Amino acid sequence: MKRTVLTCVALLALLSSLWLFGNNYVLHIATMVVIMAPMALSLNIMMKLGQLSIAQPAFMGIGAYGAALLTMRLGVPPLLSMLAGATIAAAMAAISGPVFLRIKGVYFVLLTYAFSQVVNLVFQEWVSLFGGNSGLYGIPKFSLFGFRLTQVHHYFALGLVFTALTYTAMRAIERSDIGAIFESLNENEMLSRSLGSNALAWRTAAYTFSAFVAGVAGAIYAFYIGFLSPDPFGFRASVDLIVINAVGGVNLVLGPMLGSLFIVPLPELLRDAREYQLLVYGVCLMVFVVFLKQGLVSLFQSPKKGVRA
Amino acid sequence: MFEQILVNGLLAGLIYVIMALGFTLIFGIMRIVNFAHGEFYMLGAVVVLVLFGQMGWPFFMAVIAGGVVSGLLGLVLERLLFRRIVGDEMAGMIMSLAIGIILQSVALIVFGPAEQTVTRPFSGTWSLGGAMVPWDRTIVALCALAIIVVFYIFLKFSRLGLAMQAVAQDPDTSSLMGVESGSVYAASFSIACVLAGLGGALMAPIYTIGPYMGELPMLKAFVVVILGGLGSLPGAVAGGLLIGLSESVLATHLDATAALIASFVIVLLVVITRPTGLMGRSVR
Numbered sequence: 001m002k003r004t005v006l007t008c009v010a011l012l013a014l015l016s017s018l019w020l021f022g023n024n025y026v027l028h029i030a031t032m033v034v035i036m037a038p039m040a041l042s043l044n045i046m047m048k049l050g051q052l053s054i055a056q057p058a059f060m061g062i063g064a065y066g067a068a069l070l071t072m073r074l075g076v077p078p079l080l081s082m083l084a085g086a087t088i089a090a091a092m093a094a095i096s097g098p099v100f101l102r103i104k105g106v107y108f109v110l111l112t113y114a115f116s117q118v119v120n121l122v123f124q125e126w127v128s129l130f131g132g133n134s135g136l137y138g139i140p141k142f143s144l145f146g147f148r149l150t151q152v153h154h155y156f157a158l159g160l161v162f163t164a165l166t167y168t169a170m171r172a173i174e175r176s177d178i179g180a181i182f183e184s185l186n187e188n189e190m191l192s193r194s195l196g197s198n199a200l201a202w203r204t205a206a207y208t209f210s211a212f213v214a215g216v217a218g219a220i221y222a223f224y225i226g227f228l229s230p231d232p233f234g235f236r237a238s239v240d241l242i243v244i245n246a247v248g249g250v251n252l253v254l255g256p257m258l259g260s261l262f263i264v265p266l267p268e269l270l271r272d273a274r275e276y277q278l279l280v281y282g283v284c285l286m287v288f289v290v291f292l293k294q295g296l297v298s299l300f301q302s303p304k305k306g307v308r309a
Numbered sequence: 310m311f312e313q314i315l316v317n318g319l320l321a322g323l324i325y326v327i328m329a330l331g332f333t334l335i336f337g338i339m340r341i342v343n344f345a346h347g348e349f350y351m352l353g354a355v356v357v358l359v360l361f362g363q364m365g366w367p368f369f370m371a372v373i374a375g376g377v378v379s380g381l382l383g384l385v386l387e388r389l390l391f392r393r394i395v396g397d398e399m400a401g402m403i404m405s406l407a408i409g410i411i412l413q414s415v416a417l418i419v420f421g422p423a424e425q426t427v428t429r430p431f432s433g434t435w436s437l438g439g440a441m442v443p444w445d446r447t448i449v450a451l452c453a454l455a456i457i458v459v460f461y462i463f464l465k466f467s468r469l470g471l472a473m474q475a476v477a478q479d480p481d482t483s484s485l486m487g488v489e490s491g492s493v494y495a496a497s498f499s500i501a502c503v504l505a506g507l508g509g510a511l512m513a514p515i516y517t518i519g520p521y522m523g524e525l526p527m528l529k530a531f532v533v534v535i536l537g538g539l540g541s542l543p544g545a546v547a548g549g550l551l552i553g554l555s556e557s558v559l560a561t562h563l564d565a566t567a568a569l570i571a572s573f574v575i576v577l578l579v580v581i582t583r584p585t586g587l588m589g590r591s592v593r
Contacts, residue, residue, distance in 0.1 A: 052399060099581055105398055106342050107580055110535050114576045121570050239406060246403050278414030285407035289400050290393060 008254075027152045031224060033264045034159030038166045038217040039237075040244040040256035042210040045170065047250050049206055050186040051101065051108050054238045056214050058116035059089040061123060061233030063215025064222040065130055068139040071223075078142045078223060085222075086215030093211030097204035116238070123230035135229035142223035155224040162220060163257075166213050170253045182206065243281065247288050249295020258296045312440040314557050320446045322553020323453035327508040328530035329537065329545035330460060331501030337477040337540035338497045341391060341401035345409035346530060347523025349379045349502045351416060353509030354518045358427055361513075368430040372452070372510040379506025380499040387498035395494065409523075416520035424517035449511045456507055457546070460500075464542070473497050477540065535576050 039060060046053040066085030070076040076084065100111055123130045130136060142149040142158065149155060173179050184192035185199055193199050222228055240263070248259025263284075270277045288295060328350060335343045353375035361371035386408060394400040431445040464470035475483035476493045484490050508526065516522065533552050537544025552572070559568035 047399070050399075052402065103580060106336070106402075106539060107535075109342070109402065110531065111577065111580045113531075114573045114580070118570060118573050118577070121566065121573070125566055125570075239410070242403060242406065275414065275418045278410055278417065282407045282410030282414060285403060285410065286390070289404045289407060290390065293400070 024152050027156055029265050029268050031152060031156040031159055033260050034156060034163045035217055035221050035224070036240070036244065036264045037159075037163045037257055037260040038213050040241050040248070040260050041163075041166050041170055041253065042213040042217070043241045044245055044250060044253065044256045045206050045210045045213075047245055048186060049182055049203060051104070051203070052242070053112045053207070053210070054109060054235070055093075055112035055116045055119075056210065056241055057233040057235075057237035058119040059093065059211040059214035060218035060221070060237070061119060061230070062089040062092060063218030064228055064233070065123065065136070065218075066215070067219035068136060068222040068228055069129070071140055072136075072138070078140070079144055082142075082216060082219035082223070085219045086212045089215030089218070090208045090212035094204060094208045097207040098200060101200060101203040101207060113235070116233075116235070120230050120234050123233070130230070131228070133229060133231075135227055137227055139222055139226045139228065141226070142220075149223070155220065159220055159224075162216060167253060167257060174253060178202070243285050245295075246285055247295055249297035251294060252297045254300070255295045255297040262296065310439070312438040314561055315554070316437060316440040316442055318554035318557030319550065320442075320450045320553070321556065322550040323450045323457070324508055324512060324526070325529050325533050325553055326546050326549030327453050327456060327504050328526050329533040329549050330457070330542060331504035332530045333534045333537070333540055333542060333545045334473075334497050334501045334504075336534075337542070338473060339391065339395050339401070339494055340398055341395070341405060342398070343501070344402060344405040344527070345412060346405075346501070346505050347525075347527025348409045348412035348416075349383060349505035349523070350509035350512075350526050351518075351520065351523035352379045352382065352412065353506030353511075354513040354522060355416060355420070355509075356506070357510045357513035358425060358518050361430070362425075362427040368514075372507065375510030375513075376503045376507040379509075380503035383502025384495055384499040387495050391498060392491070392494065413520050413523075420520065422520065424519040424522075426517050427514045429514045445515060449515065452511055453508070456504065460504070469493070469496055532572060532576055536579055 039056060042059075043053060043056045046056070063082075063085040066088045067078070067081045068085075070081035070084055071078050074081075096115065100108065100115070103111055124133050126132075142155070149158060173182075181192065181197050181202055184195075184197065185202060189199055218233075221232075244259035244263045245256050246259075247263055248257065249255030266280065266284075267277050270280060292298065328346065331349075332343060332346050335341055335346075353372075356375035356378050357368075357371045360366040360374055361368050366374070390404060390408070391401070394404055429445050431448050432443075434441045434443045435447070436442065464474060472483070472488045472493050473496065475486070475488055476490055476497075480490055509523070512526075529552065533548040534545055535548075536551060537546070537548030555575075556568060556572065559571055563571070
């Protein structure tokens with residue numbers, strides 16, 4: 001526990017040093033880290049339930065396009081449209097959840113895969129609304145109570161606040177009775193249901209929450225970048241999120257946070273050797289699956305907890 | 310018109326069947342969703358590109374070499390990596406994703422991102438009823454058919470084939486009966502890779518060759534296998550032909566994107582209403 005607190009403090013120190021000393025380029029990468037971290041957390045919720053969802057980037061996309069279009073076309077204040085975009089994503093999860101989440105394991109992966117492909121194809125083909133493959137331009141900047149966020153570090157702060165909120169919420173859920181129910185659903189669903197937990201309802205709740213988080217992350221992304229195309233919300237984004245979780249570690253909420261910190265900057269570090277990016281990525285993933293199944297976070301855990309392995 | 314749609318659908322479907330058979334074999338026996346399956350297809354095509362296109366080997370020798378290289382790589386990967394994580398579905402998926410990424414990136418480093426072509430070993434067309442059938446496609450389809458038949462005979466009549474079926478049905482009982490599951494895992498993984506490699510090698514002269522060429526066939530195998538039932542071999546054959554035919558119909562009457570969306574919607578509906586696919590058994 002003490003170690004976890006220490007790591008949090010170290011993370012915060014690292015992040016704030018970025019703010020103080022980083023140039024815009026470093027800040028941009030840091031901003032992408034704090035946008036991807038909640039995404040990784042949103043996948044983490046589903047992975048903890050034993051259901052690998054490929055739909056998270058689709059929810060991110062729905063949040064992003066939803067928020068951007070509400071502000072651009074209808075002039076809704078950005079904060080409201082951000083929440084509205086995320087709510088649309090959450091609503092889609094709440095509607096599809098009771099159908100999707102009956103299905104387990106590989107079939108759930110295939111199902112969410114097909115769902116996200118359909119969403120992505122709609123983004124690509126409905127050109128009049130979503131701008132198609134050439135993209136949606138001219139998304140206005142985010143503003144909060146009359147203050148316009150124009151600089152990179154504004155968005156970094158926004159992302160950081162949201163990441164911290166998500167992290168805290170997930171920690172709180174994990175420690176609460178609800179967390180215990182989630183764990184029991186993953187460990188032994190029959191037993192859990194026999195003790196009276198409504199498995200499908202809890203799964204749907206978790207799925208809806210994860211979609212909301214992904215939607216907000218998408219909206220922040222949309223306002224930050226100012227341009228949207230279907231590409232960042234495709235299958236590759238799902239692979240990225242899986243890599244982040246595998247590298248960081250799924251068991252603890254800190255895992256995906258650490259994972260994003262290591263994985264998101266990786267393409268930037270390998271900018272000069274573009275072809276080797278993918279290779280490093282794949283090798284990382286493989287090494288972690290084979291040798292460090294619990295992820296980076298297991299290095300910080302006290303050995304007592306290692307019984308699970 | 311009708312004959313043409315039928316012929317196009319069958320020609321495409323046979324290759325889907327080959328991809329889907331390997332994919333479903335690996336899942337049926339090892340419970341691993343092999344996301345790297347498309348990369349073994351790519352490997353087969355690359356071998357043909359090098360041996361037939363650049364070194365002038367006879368086409369069929371190069372195709373067989375493509376299958377062998379792909380199968381050997383599969384064998385090595387199974388021994389070194391996949392064996393460790395049999396039974397852990399999530400780890401299996403992540404592992405195969407990693408291998409897919411690595412194979413793609415190696416191809417990218419060695420051959421660059423540009424798409425390459427191989428000169429077609431056969432040309433011309435012949436007519437069947439009212440349909441014009443290109444010769445190269447016909448040869449591919451005949452080879453695919455032969456591969457499927459050989460695979461079927463192997464499964465039904467060889468000791469190893471029977472052992473594979475036994476492990477797929479019930480790993481515990483079959484190991485009690487003296488089937489060595491380790492060698493069955495190795496054999497089925499590499500046979501599946503041989504199938505994917507042969508598929509890629511056969512298609513090499515027809516499509517362009519590049520690091521990402523495996524993604525679409527992989528996607529198709531996915532769709533086929535969901536439709537037919539994950540782990541079901543007859544399902545893979547039926548699903549492959551069904552997808553080939555329905556794509557051919559949809560692509561003629563709608564545009565390609567609408568056809569793609571339609572096929573995904575069909576998949577969604579099938580998984581929701583009948584999660585084990587048209588011919589799948591219920592999950593243990």
